[in-house]
Amino acid sequence: MPRRTMIEAIRDAMDVSMARDERVIVYGEDVGFFGGVFRCTQGLQAKYGKSRCFDAPISESGIVGSAIGMAAYGLRPCVEVQFADYVYPAYDQIVSEAARLRYRSNGDFTCPIVVRMPTGGGIFGGQTHSQSPEALFTHVSGLKTVVPSNPHDAKGLLIAAIEDPDPVIFLEPKRLYNGPFDGHHDKPVTPWSKHELGEVADGHYTIPLGKAAIRRPGSAVTVLAYGTMVYVAEAAAEETGIDAEIIDLRTLLPLDLDTIVASVKKTGRCVVVHEATLTSGFGAELVALVQENCFYQLEAPVARVAGWDTPYPHAQEWEYFPGPARVGRALVETMEA
């Protein structure tokens, strides 16, 4: 099976979708001729023409707002916001319009759009190229929120998102674009070509939205993670020697609660990890759900490891980023509690 980077897998997902369905339209800033600043759309304009893949003005509300109109017409736009940090001008269009169109019109109009955006830090991007805003979307009824952690999933989830009848926020952890990053920034990163999840089948396949994956089976403690933090958690388990069961949520909403609850009931312990800021983060929702569903099986308080509640700093990137040392400490403390 061919190995692909996450960038290539995402590009392949759009390629496959555009070939299968002429309603699929791809656009965004620098997306057309150049193929995107991360090159996720490279070659699509040459292959499908300027009507189906084109450059947009620097206007995120314009990009998403026009996509909503296209979806209401009957197309299936898959648009790119250059960085998740730039999505806020489009927030009104996403929250008040895309998310509610089906509901408020009782299905008279629907909004099958995908808004792709690179998320997360680890690239010295400072506060404007590092944020993880997923909780701003999971809080909104009517949206689906997806965070893939590897090329295989990225392709299957993106095709599923494009084919989904409702708006999907597709957050691509940019630190994973070229390889699985475990937080050890001082060590070389394994490229996807050397990782089994870099295996990406040709052609069409989907991974259903709302299904988690168990990345590392274990019996001692459940770790709930997504995106880059899946690899940080794997490193932490390895380095502490704790037999953690690591669940890659893949889709935050709809959430695969059954997989989470089954695991925590088995281990009796749970650590929740995300890169986004702690307070009101998606981890708070996860902790509440674990508490509601597994209270009598819990042997220890559910721990959270997250970004500090500061803007994402520049020079202090690795003090901010919740790396394997912090996750490892939380695993040890949860085991000792």
Place this chain on the structure above:
Amino acid sequence: MADAGMLRFHVPEPEVRPGGTPDFSNVTIPKAGSVPRPEIDVDPRTIRDMAFSIIRVLNRAGEAVGPWAGLLTDEELLEGLRNMMRLRTFDARMQMAQRQGKTSFYMQHLGEEAVSSAFRKALKPGDMNFPTYRQAGLLIADGYPMVTMMNQIYSNEADPLKGRQLPIMYSSKEHGFFSISGNLATQYIQAVGWAMASAISNDSRIAAAWIGDGSTAESDFHSALVFASTYKAPVILNVVNNQWAISTFQGIARGGSGTFAARGLGFGIPALRVDGNDYLAVHAVAKWAAERARKNLGPTLVEYVTYRAGAHSSSDDPSAYRPKAESDAWPLGDPIIRLKNHLIHRKVWSEERHTQAEAEILETVIAAQKEAESHGTLHAGGKPSTRDMFEGVYAEMPPHLRRQRQQAGV
């Protein structure tokens, strides 16, 4: 100067406030028939002055004059008059129903009936409007049933939107009427996106975007103009300037640009101003813009100069911020009276027939209201089920909503 070097902050004010005498002497009204009608493929740079004039067809004598006249037959004009009368009567009854507690909220069109009623007749079936809350004339002129509108207003058991939306936030794809958001300006760029999609699909249908004077200040208005200009989208960009954004006079959103139409000039979009209380002028300009869109000539921005004679909504009291007699002083008059006078001038209508038509329309509106009320009003009779509250958030209900619906016991 004593204050040389000291900066001063400028806040525009309307000419007159409550207690003052209404004064529109600063509003320059060109003579009917005086503004030329350019070819639709005109170079936008050569008609920039049209963004500062007002296209008018009906003169004070009730005659249709000039190059924009002569597009509509007697029958079409009579239908237009009836549609505006229907809208006004509908508004009066629904405003009263709101006062009677039959619904929570209402927004009327008083004085602005010509804009949406005449515009609709310039479109073809399949074209899509992205309206604001004051274009119900689009529905009435297209034959959408009043009973269905009332069912929506009452949020009753027959409400096509299942009680999920505020009153008057209609939706009808079949009648080319996009779901009204209630948020401002968001629909403007969506209309451009719809038009882009139509062009991408090599379709022949066009879109119409709607916005009020106040909301042109929103960034979505400007992104819509950029996208429409860049991609030459087949869209008509309508700005209804009814002088008032709740209590804020139009000068606050307009700033120093002179007119709202002038906003189009920097984008290279042909921009026309039209007498919004002149049914014939509105229709003729809309038709011109629609033809441009259909012939791949791109967007047109149209500013309808009108006056919101009523309150902003059922929750508003204009006497707190503008003179009571201001609407009577409005120099472009009343759209229904003007079309009525024109039809009388054409000898196809009379005061007697008008009075008779008013009575007939009132009767049909009351009959529709009775039928709607048999399905319930907001606080009495049939209403959408609690179960409906959980439906339709997604195409397929996700597990967390199923759990919550169970918790709600429905």
